[in-house]
Amino acid sequence: MTVTAPRGSQRKDAPAAAAVVNTGTSEIRELFTRNLRTSGIYVALVAIVALFAALTGGASLGPGNITNIVLQYSYILILAIGMVIVIIAGHIDLSVGSVVALTGAVSATVVIQHGQPWWVGVVAALATGLAIGAWHGYWVAYVGIPAFIVTLAGMLLFRGLTLVVLNNVSLSPFPADYGQIASGFLNGLLGGAGYDIFTLLIFAIAVIGYAFNQYRTRKTLIGYNQVVPSFPLFIAKILVIAIAVMVFAWQLAIARGMPVVLIMLAILIMVYSVIMQRSVFGRQVYAIGGNRVAAALSGVKVRSVNFWIFVNMGFLSAVAGIVYSSRSNGAQPGAGNMFELDAIAAAFIGGAAVTGGVGKVVGAMAGGLIMAVMSNGMQLMGIDQSVQSVVKGLVLMLAVAFDIYNKRRAGSR
Structure with a gap:
């Protein structure tokens, strides 16, 4: 580990930073334990991927299945x-599944029933989502109703409006161009014999x-005399991640x-x-999310920020x-059912x-991938849907329990 002396303790004729490197097992141990709450999720993701790869005989890591996970x-x-942004701010949103259904219904009505171009349906859906976000943001930020109540009401309200818009029937199919949003692929742009060079590039x-970016971050931390892993471990981390990413890319290629949707997501x-x-x-x-009162006293416009969180x-x-x-090639009255719970679970896992104030976008993505790999793996194994729900519930409970345990441990120090 590289340890640097405080700036004030350095002599003028001394080097800018004194480094002590420990490449033994203690550094590796600290690398995984120094911030277990952040790094543990990635270790768990790798472990779950490996577990289901073994249980399914490698089928879960097949090229076709990996592509299906991305699309599904x-x-x-x-x-x-x-959702993770909402939770960081100390709120919750129970309405997102109903909003998914309503925006899809609006798009289907505009494109399928009224014969408008596919992009008009996209614009109409986005406008509807922004209006719903502003509706929620107003009641939460300026009226002061808790987000749980506002979005619970929104879950019922927008599910009902979905039924009204669709007249309680499904609408399909969308034009082929609309279907490319979720099911399209960019391949063959640079050629390749049996694989897509563009994807690999x-x-x-x-x-x-x-x-x-990681190298720049490391240099910045060293410049501020922060503790960083030794250079060999830094290189090893980059290589492991690079290999994993390129194996994933090869399977897609x-x-x-x-997939077009993967570019959107990235x-x-x-x-x-x-x-x-x-x-x-x-x-x-x-x-x-950390302390609303202190944020307000520090000059943060709490109402405005909360409003835009829900608009987003x-x-x-x-x-x-x-x-x-686009993926389902139509709009159904029951679309988006329970999506809010999957999104909330992804953020917490x-x-x-x-309690708010903690979380990262990449962490939520790792949590979502854990849920996706588990669901996909159990489907490949033919496990009953009821058992899948039990497993997901247990994983969510363990994630929240781990969060509480870490807080108590930190408070006892």
């Missing part, structure tokens, strides 16, 4: 991005970008290429990660509604705190 669970991951660029993850970690708005969300949740619910309706 992308809308849950989109919802989880918005995109993931290779992503790995290089990740490695460069030999299947059907790069853009959303990058944008919202930057917003939550680097922007003033993101820091204000964390401040409100409405927007992402609409995006998920578009993806889901990914490390979000029940």
